[in-house]
Amino acid sequence: MAECKSNINEKELVKKLLCHPCLYKDKKTDAIFFCRTCNEFQCKNCSKVHETHTFLRSHTLVNANEADTGQTSFDMKGIDQCIHHQKVIEFFCEDEEKLCCSTCAIVNHRKCQSVVDVQTVVEQSKRKKSNVKVKLLEVKQKAEIISNSVASSKRKLEEDIQNIPVKIKKRRDEVNNMFDELERSVVKNVDSYKSETFGKLTKKQIQNDNYLANISTCLDTIENVNQNGTSVQQFIVEQKMKEDINVLYKKVNAECKGLETMTVNFEFDETLKLPPLPISVHVPGYLTLKSHLPEAASTIAPEKKAIKLTPVCTIDLMQDEGKEPFYKGIDFLPDGRLVVVDNKNKKCLVYNTKLEKLGSFQLSSIPQSVVAVSDEKVMVTGGRSYKLDILRVDKSNEIMLDRSFTMTTRYDSVCIKDDEHFVGVTIEHPRPVRIIATTGEEKDFNINFPSKTYPLGASACTYIRNSEKVVLTDRYDHTVYIYDIKTNTRVVVKNDLIKEPCGAAVGPFDTILVCSQNTNSIVQISQTGRILSSYITDLKFPTTICVSRDKSFLVVSNAYNLERKLQKLKITY
Structure with missing residues (x-):
């Protein structure tokens, strides 16, 4: 025994037999007891805390000379010290899932229901697999x-x-x-x-x-x-x-x-x-x-792709000098501003992120749809007028006509296909959708569309760029079609949740968001045709929808007379 003791470092022996709590206060007091639960030596006065606090009474105190501290070679490097009081961590608050020293336990967690010593919770956690x-x-x-x-x-x-x-x-x-x-x-x-x-x-x-x-x-x-x-x-x-x-x-x-x-x-x-x-x-x-x-x-993409919608702000579309506004087309500019076209009053307007009106422009024809072309340019379809207008919306919210095209086909809804082309829904044309270039040229998709024409307001479209799919709504057949350009195949979506589908947009995870007018809802559909979610709006007859570039917000307008509104919603998952 004497030989073993001689191998112990004298400094370690002195520290071992001194009261640890007193050492934290720069005092050197002889240790009388050793708390096996706290894993520290204590003098007579410091050990009395085990008698005054109920949650410490279960600790095991032995004579300092009988202590077996179980020395280990692992250096905790201060991890076992409380960062607030520089004391050894002794307890774990199960209510707040916080490690704490004796001071934390008394001062910060005295109202908690379950504050236990670390050794106890360690014994319990041994049965649980650490993740x-x-x-x-x-x-x-x-x-x-x-x-x-x-x-x-x-x-x-x-x-x-x-x-x-x-x-x-x-x-x-x-x-x-x-x-x-x-x-x-x-x-x-x-x-x-x-x-x-x-x-x-x-x-x-x-x-x-x-x-x-x-x-x-x-x-x-x-x-x-x-x-x-x-x-x-x-x-x-x-x-x-x-x-x-x-x-x-x-x-x-x-x-x-x-x-x-x-x-x-x-x-x-x-x-x-x-x-x-x-x-x-x-x-x-x-x-x-x-x-x-x-x-x-x-394979890492989230399996659950259903979204949640939370209203952020809503404005009533009030009649000014003309007719009651009807926002037939809406889209986000890249900087987050919103551009809309008023079908009833032949106007193009721009709003900020809080749906506050910033500027307007009088159009020469009745607008049906609008799509952002670039940071400061938008395209407006003229419906029955065989006309497309390119407007400039500058940073100061001034709107002006850039150029116009006279088309061979009349167009209703329009959306972006790629940097140089758009997809437009035709009006009473044998090809329900066509491709429109930024130069005004028109051409057809290589898709076997059914022999059906659509009158004005009977259909809308959106385009999924990543998978090259055209989405077409058939309002009066209560159907959504998803056409795959690469394979010339289609998915037909019919569901009781979809009644009179109108506007459509590409949402998060390249899912499809459709306004179901007669159920007053926004329906989320996967590219395979599965209904992922349905959100009941507080707008009657939601008609037109657009989604921000970062897929974090959407804006929807409705077609109910005397209660026409514009609403912005936050998208979460």
Whole structure:
């Protein structure tokens, strides 16, 4: 025994036999007792706290000389210290799920119903499987998916970019002069795409490397305490890390949900004309940058896609000098402002995010629909007038006519297809929807539409860009059609929740939001035709709907006489 004692560090022996609470106060008092529950030596006065507080009476006090503190090689590095009082953590408040020292227990948790010592809750938690490490490993797996995706995207971009000059050179023998100029133009655009895209990917990689570094640190700490620490230390480490891990989990999970693979592609224009033609007259190809979700990312997408709608603000559409307003078309500008067309008074108006009117413009024809073309431009359909107007809505909310097109077809509802084209619902035309270019040119989809024409107000459309699908509502047949352009197939949606479907828009997760006029509701539909949710509005006969670019808000207008309103709702999941 004497030999063993001689190996103990003298400083450790002194500290061991001194009262720990007194040491925290810079006092040196001989320890009389050792509390096995608190895991500390105490003098006579400090030990009396076990008699004055009910929740401490269950602690086990022994003579200081009989103490067996169970020394461990794991260094807690202050994790077991209260950050507010610099005391050893002794208790756990089950009501608030908080670790606390003796002062916290007395001062901050005296009204709580269940404040127990850590050792007791550790014994209880031994029977429960900890999910901290499991969640960390899941976060690590998703972070690694992000790393692999970024690396894969960079490789694919490099391969695509390298292949573009090859395609160009193949045609150069036929049209040397034109392709020399084309190559210079394309390479310049490629460098711009590459610089911008690589910058974004590198920024994402740096952020993800920080996530991985934090994960590795946490895993090392957990692994170390699991191997070398006591149950109390393991529990304290887990509780301390839980909040940080949850924050880390949410960030990485959010990154995984929005994971994209960036690719760049060059295709020759089908209308390529042979020389001699300068490139200024005809550009024989186009460069496109695309993003698509890989299979790995799609498996991480949330399974439950039903949304919840909460009204934010509603305004009554009051009659001014003319007729009662009827907002037949509405859409969000990229900056969050709202642009609407008043069918009854032939006006285009702009609202701010609080639905406060900012400006208006008198139109020459009766408007049917409006769609944002860019940051400051919108397109308005003229219905029976064979007319399309492009209006400019500047930052000061001044609206002015930019240009007009005379069309071969009359159009009702209109929506964005891509950066250069729109989808328009026709009026009494054998093709129910057609493609409209920003230059005013019209062409048809390669879709086998049924032989049916729609009168004004009988149908509306929206377009899902990611899956290339056209959504068409048939108001009087109480039906929603989802046409797949790539496969020339369709899904027919009929349901008791859908009565007189009118306006449609693309919502979160590329689901479809439709105004069901005769049920006074907004119905959410998946691309496979499944009804995901139905929200009963306080608007009678909801007619037109639009969704913000970030999918966080929607605005709906109605067609009920004398009670016409405009309502903004928040979208949550």
